[in-house]
Amino acid sequence: MTFPDPDRMLGCLLGGAIGDALGAPIEGRPIAEIRATYGEAGLAEYSDARVRAGAVTDDTQMTLFTAEALIQASIRERGKGIGGAAPGLLQAAYLRWLRTQGEEIPEQGIETGSRLFAQPEMHQRRGPGRTCQSALHTIAARRRPYVPLGSLEEPINDSKGCGGVMRAAPAGFPFSPRVPAGAAECRRAAFAMGARSAALTHGHPSGYLSAGVLAATVWGLLRGADLADALDAARTELETYEGHEETSASLNAAVALAREGDALTPERLETLGGGWTGEEALAIGVCAALAVRDGEPVDVVRRALRLAVNHSGDSDSTGSICGNLLGARYGTAALPGHWQSGVELRPIIIQVAADAALEFGPNAPTDPETGDVPMNWHARGA
Template sequence: MQLLFDDPAHINRNAKGNFMRHYITGPEVDPVTQKIRGCLFGGAAGDALGAEIEFWDLARIRQRFPEGLTSFSPHDGRSGRITDDTQMTLFTAEGLICATVRAADKGICAPEAVVHHALLRWFRTQGGRPQMQVSDVGLIRDARLQKRRAPGNTCLSALAAAKQFGEPARNDSKGCGTIMRAAPCALIAHSAEQAEQLARDTSALTHGHVLGIEAAVAFARILFEVFEGAPLERAIASVRLSPPIMAALEAAQRAPRDGRPETVESLGGGWVAEEALAIALYAALAGRDFWHGLQIAVTHSGDSDSTGAIAGNLLGLLYPEQALALRHELECSDVIARIARDLALARHGRAEFAEALGDQYPGW
């Protein structure tokens, strides 16, 4: 797939200078940037809420939290910790921003190859040794993102096996690692079809099963439609994929909207992508507000941080102000805010952005 942006030859010194002043001084947050911030902070909040109880069964969760999860629980030494879900989302976003820089500079780009390079930088933060030369710029330098927080084995093994940028994974996995990092594909896209294609191409970098890929495609499509103002039910109805994915969407919509953990568990455990998709959608449909939706998404005997992260991305678009109210409680809030800002600028296809920040986001 190719992304085309403004011709950098049209940049002049005044345009670049004006852009840099606008960028450095912090422009007033526009509605598009606010939605992107809500989505990314929402995902991080869901990730942090579910982090401590991942791998816990429901009986243990209820015993430890008889009143439900009313705040972020300490995990790895403090509350508000993010896990591999948010780490990989941020590196995916970084890769898409880098792809924008490359497209503006070269006039053509294969985003999946550039995102692959970014994910391999994340792989290095987890102690991995890629088979290709990988740069050391950007997020890889942040020590906080070098923490190992139960990364998925499929993601690790697929990245370890890759021999060239953009190469699809050779496995048959449909784990939720495809979908939990798909949000940036929707946030940077200019059409629903582009959001779907970006999700398809980038999810295939680590997971080879068609249902894992299609779950990411479905989620990116739904996020894009909601981002553009569609009601959630209409966004879900826009998806046209294989029968198992459509069945997961239908199950989420037909489940009683009581928000009970037993209802959530009837949709699965969230370990595989289509179940994670169903749980996230159900949480957004049944939740009264942002926090209530997150509580629903994580309170079950399954992959709580991933279902929380996925639901949080969607809930953050539906309730951006409520998601952003929690941002100061989250680890790496400054990084999330910066990536959200730069993703919004990249979405506009600003050639000045590519010229000014090419060193920070190299186009490869």
């Protein structure tokens, strides 16, 4: 019950990348322009309008760094018997990501020990978000990569951009032997981890609580819950946090709007906002995922992702969030094959998902003779 389903974890990462790649060519383009270019129904397939068809953006890059840091945190926790390292490892991972964007920062000593950073394909500048960049530059100036600067208690800024939520889905992956086995406690831990990961760079409650909701919802989906149920449980957890009102109101509006089902137009979707902020991006991704109900899962995913990206706002982030949710809900069999084969970074995504399945599964690596946790099993060769 508590272990995440491996295929759904892969679905979550791959679905997010697919939604990101689908939305990237039309990020911030007015819906009238999208229709003029792609037809009345809007964009339906990958397009090479900006980079190459199937190319992902910073959303997917940062999501992968989130996953890697949480794998590292789990290894440490198992090996040393103490938790609490995750926020520092996440911060160091995001600094590595900043380096992949070609940004110059003071020496941090973070170049080794990361498989992701060692991959040349990860070193591509893909529209890095302004808040992520400026917050990480501030962090980098201190040269203490593993000591978190921003937290819920001590906000690093007042940003509620969607750069926190769009990378938070893997915070719903971990199975932690240190958290009491009850579902409510584990979901609470996933929410808190999602919020903490976002608060490293985004200090406004709507910037980090939206990330908590995504993580807690993914947590439920990976363990077999229906989307509506997983979301309801995450929203209940959300309400226990100070400053939740804006995010709660956005989600209420998203759930209500989703009842319009397939009749939902981009203009109606835009009543939820442009998706540039955390709570709006979450609302649009959630609304699209909930709105499409009937049909084979693969058809549901296709229609929902098209709905999630065809609007005048932050299409790659709303597509990414919707894809995280649907991939976690249905697994890889529901993701259209040509979208899977055509998405950039697919081999790396598969590697990260397999590593997560191993570390967070029932058979995490230990030394057969000593029983010790091999602290370098994940970083070997990096």
